[in-house]
Amino acid sequence: MDAPGIEDYFEEHTAAFEEETGIHVEFETVGWGEAQDTLMSDITSRTGPDVQEIASTWIPEQYDANGWMDLESDEVVDHIPDTGMFEDGAMDVATFQDTLVGIPWFWGPRxxxxxxxxxxxxxxxxxxxxxxxxxxxxxxxxxxxxxxxxxxxxxxxxxxxxxxxxxxxxxxxxxxxxxxxxxxxxxxxxxxxxxxxxxxxxxxxxxxxxxxxxxxxxxxxxxxxxxxxxxxxxxxxxxxxxxxxxxxxxxxxxxxxxxxxxxxFFGMELLGIHPWTDEPEAAAQWIEYLLRAEPNAEISSTVGFLPTNPDGFDTEYFEHDVYQTFNDDVFPVAQTYPQxxxxxxxxxxxxxxxxxxxxxxxxxxxxxxxxxxxxxxxxxxxxxxx
Missing domain, CATH: 3.40.190.10 (Periplasmic binding protein-like II)
Structure with missing residues (x-):
């Protein structure tokens, strides 16, 4: 994913995460036009980052290629965000063939x-x-x-x-x-x-x-x-x-x-962990950090979506009633494409x-x-x- 403000966001939060945990994170942004091919190339070659953004409509193809770790596995389940905070619609997308392949990151209905x-x-x-x-x-x-x-x-x-x-x-x-x-x-x-x-x-x-x-x-x-x-x-x-x-x-x-x-229609992006990672626990901790209210609200605001963490609506980024109306009145009738x-x-x-x-x-x-x-x-x- 690439968008104005993304580089600044990750520079700030990788530094904050390293200061808190001692875990160093390197990041790379990819333009939307190249993202799908880049991601499948990483999956096919079993290379690339530990954590990667997932577009919801790409999940079946990537899951079929064994591209994502089950986030309810013993290696990471104790370190990922509490999935109970997410809306049912978000978790329906995040779960494919009874496998939690990603954590809902940000989404937006029309x-x-x-x-x-x-x-x-x-x-x-x-x-x-x-x-x-x-x-x-x-x-x-x-x-x-x-x-x-x-x-x-x-x-x-x-x-x-x-x-x-x-x-x-x-x-x-x-x-x-x-x-x-x-x-x-x-x-x-x-x-x-x-x-x-x-x-x-x-x-x-x-x-x-x-x-x-x-x-x-x-x-x-x-x-x-x-x-x-x-x-x-x-x-x-x-x-x-x-x-x-x-x-x-x-x-x-x-x-x-x-x-x-x-x-x-609604679209949603998720965060997943590739199964070839050598650092599953650290990868899960990084996702947990990004899904905290402030970082989640900030990235959502930067890219023009809504936070999946409901506490994000209590931050400065989403104070106005307009945003809560999206969440309260529009999401109940929002759907996305079949997986x-x-x-x-x-x-x-x-x-x-x-x-x-x-x-x-x-x-x-x-x-x-x-x-x-x-x-x-x-x-x-x-x-x-x-």
Whole structure:
């Protein structure tokens, strides 16, 4: 992982940890684009660091390659953080095939967030409760900017589709993760609604199809739209703008689907220990240190996520009510991708299919049956992969 402020954070805390314990820690940061290949290379060659960050969606492949120590083994169990402090959803991700492969480090759900003054200036009020409410508000909105925007590039089409799918009462795979389930009626309804936000209802502006994180952050902070569904990146960008405050914002779970189902995407990073380590106890102590309230809150704030240690919300980094609202109101409806071998290939194909549907919706080239066909094609790849 590499992000602004990371080097300073680790220089400070490796020194503090060594002063406390006498254990010397060397660290290395890796850019996100190279992280997955670097990690698998380390696992394959049985080299690399003792402790490493884990992206939750990579766990199955890395576990299958014997990349992670069981953190409930006798070597380390007495030295890792108390796992009782973590939310059930975090521990569900951290535990794969009955093995505790990682300690939840930081996470973040995507919430409805809006600048209340901007919304009210457009002659609408409150947060939309459901899909119809979102469309009605957007069409009634009379502001100088847009009411609502979403990211549309990179892997965001897939994440947006997953959110709408869950809100439709659907799921990505069957309960036993053996077959695709995203191409049924709920999936078609979800992707059609996503496309209609551009083509039918004129809720989403066509330029957002190309928006990545920097674009949505800049647009939200700069007043180009009044609301979005996103994680903490937009909140941080808004607060950093001169003259703006978190007091301007209100947060809630996203609008629910037609049958009242809620859902939003969350991502999570973990810390794990490689089984070839010569220092399992020291590695576990380092993880325990990083999961204390202050260090956990500081790293979470630095990278734009929320702390997994609940005491982190009592620190200076997360004092504002906005953060607690993410934790209290949004996480209960947040979901993440299935943990299954081959998910990376499935995710890539589904993202490509969804992005193509959305692009065709924007250009006016989406025809009847295209949504079902796109999902069926992605489901065939998923079936073969699984």
């Amino acid at each position: 919430a409805w967030q809006q600048v209340d003054e901007e919304v009210e200036a457009g002659d609408v009020a409150g947060h939309p409760e459901d899909w119809d409410g979102l469309v009605d508000q957007a069409q009634a909105y009379d502001g100088d900017n847009h009411l609502f925007a979403l990211m549309g590039s990179d892997y965001e089409p897939m994440r947006n589709f997953a959110m709408f799918l869950w809100q439709s009462g659907g799921q990505l795979l069957t309960d036993d993760n053996s077959e695709p389930a995203f191409h049924n009626e709920a999936g078609v309804q979800a992707l059609q609604f996503y496309a209609d936000l551009y083509a039918e209802y004129d809720v989403l502006d066509s330029e957002t199809v190309e928006w990545a994180a920097a674009d949505i952050n800049g647009a939200f902070a700069g007043g180009q739209m009044a609301s979005t569904i996103d994680a903490l990146g937009t909140v941080g960008a808004y607060e950093e703008e001169d003259g703006q405050s978190l007091d301007d914002l209100s947060i809630s779970a996203p609008p629910v689907g037609p049958d009242g189902d809620g859902g939003t 299954v071998l081959g998910w990376g290939e499935i995710e890539g194909e589904l993202n490509r299919s969804v992005a193509e549907v959305i692009q065709n919706a924007v250009t006016g080239d989406l025809e009847e049956g295209d949504v079902q066909n796109a999902l069926d094609d992605a489901a065939e790849v998923a079936h073969q992969t699984l």
